[in-house]
Amino acid sequence: MMTATPLARVNDCQQLNAPCAHSKLRALLEQGLPLTPHPWQVLAEQCGLEEAEVMGCVKRWREEKLIKRLGLVVRHRRLGIDANAMVVWNVPDELVTRVGQALAKETIVTLCYRRPRRLPDWPFNLFCMIHGVKREAVMAQLETLVERLGLAEIEHQVLFSQHAYRQCGGSYALRRNDELPGV
Amino acid sequence: MHCHSHDLDSLDRRLIDCYQRNLPVCSRPFLAMAARLDTTEEQVIVRLQRLQELGVLSRVGPVFDHALAGASLLAAVAVPEDQRDAFAELINQAPGVNHNYAREHYYNLWFVMTAAEEKSLVEALKRLEAILDRKILRLPMLESFHIDLAFTIPWTELEEA
Numbered sequence: 001m002m003t004a005t006p007l008a009r010v011n012d013c014q015q016l017n018a019p020c021a022h023s024k025l026r027a028l029l030e031q032g033l034p035l036t037p038h039p040w041q042v043l044a045e046q047c048g049l050e051e052a053e054v055m056g057c058v059k060r061w062r063e064e065k066l067i068k069r070l071g072l073v074v075r076h077r078r079l080g081i082d083a084n085a086m087v088v089w090n091v092p093d094e095l096v097t098r099v100g101q102a103l104a105k106e107t108i109v110t111l112c113y114r115r116p117r118r119l120p121d122w123p124f125n126l127f128c129m130i131h132g133v134k135r136e137a138v139m140a141q142l143e144t145l146v147e148r149l150g151l152a153e154i155e156h157q158v159l160f161s162q163h164a165y166r167q168c169g170g171s172y173a174l175r176r177n178d179e180l181p182g183v
Numbered sequence: 184m185h186c187h188s189h190d191l192d193s194l195d196r197r198l199i200d201c202y203q204r205n206l207p208v209c210s211r212p213f214l215a216m217a218a219r220l221d222t223t224e225e226q227v228i229v230r231l232q233r234l235q236e237l238g239v240l241s242r243v244g245p246v247f248d249h250a251l252a253g254a255s256l257l258a259a260v261a262v263p264e265d266q267r268d269a270f271a272e273l274i275n276q277a278p279g280v281n282h283n284y285a286r287e288h289y290y291n292l293w294f295v296m297t298a299a300e301e302k303s304l305v306e307a308l309k310r311l312e313a314i315l316d317r318k319i320l321r322l323p324m325l326e327s328f329h330i331d332l333a334f335t336i337p338w339t340e341l342e343e344a
Contacts, residue, residue, distance in 0.1 A: 030247070
């Protein structure tokens with residue numbers, strides 16, 4: 001009898017801290033699909049499920065938006081898209097949602113989040129990311145955007161990335177305590 | 184170190200352009216992709232393997248929603264510039280760190296830490312703070328306006344670069 005949604009079932013597994021086929025499937029999926037003609041079948045065998053059940057799970061997780069997208073995860077830096085600017089803004093609180101929504105509509109903006117200020121060190125409450133091939137082009141696009149959206153009065157800083165020490169997918173699957181490195 | 188965009192032919196590019204999202208969930212997904220791209224299942228698999236070997240693809244699979252999938256946090260730390268690599272290595276060794284970048288700022292190391300749930304995230308950050316002996320700026324997401332890294336690749340611009 002399975003009455004709960006798959007999402008609820010995954011959370012149950014986490015609460016019980018017990019391994020189950022669905023959390024195992026999630027852990028396997030985080031590594032990516034095996035590149036073979038029947039990838040779902042291979043995953044099914046690895047976690048003790050039927051192929052149809054694995055595909056059903058993935059489809060439901062996609063509908064429930066637990067999976068945001070399913071496909072090729074590209075390393076942009078490797079292709080040369082490495083002018084990666086994190087733009088941080090100090091927006092008055094009453095405007096932050098509106099400015100966030102406006103920035104999110106811009107095609108050059110790939111990520112946009114509101115985060116807390118950490119005063120006195122960090123006054124910025126809105127973050128967005130702009131990826132490009134050349135730094136000068138990214139700066140020019142940002143200037144155009146500031147002018148068009150009327151953001152000139154809003155304090156901002158541009159933090160270009162200098163080096164990627166790590167860039168990989170999230171790992172949310174349960175880790176057993178004995179797998180954590182000691183302190 | 185870049186992989187030159189002219190190393191990728193039209194089939195590689197179409198694979199990337201068409202399937203950063205909407206990978207078919209059917210018994211033979213690579214066969215379904217091949218039919219749309221007018222090639223063979225074997226070619227699709229070979230190309231995906233090659234793109235992975237070139238480092239252009241990190242994987243073929245799902246991107247989970249951070250908020251629904253578990254706990255995650257953007258964090259920043261300020262370290263002496265000449266010891267940046269060593270500090271970055273310590274951060275990489277911490278559990279659940281999936282992004283770690285040097286950025287041009289007083290806060291020069293930026294990383295994302297993830298965990299199955301909030302409690303283990305808080306604990307992992309505390310442990311890391313002790314290891315680094317530096318205050319970690321904790322910047323959780325409060326509101327998400329847009330997250331989409333499946334953007335259109337500017338092939339022409341890459342060729343000219």
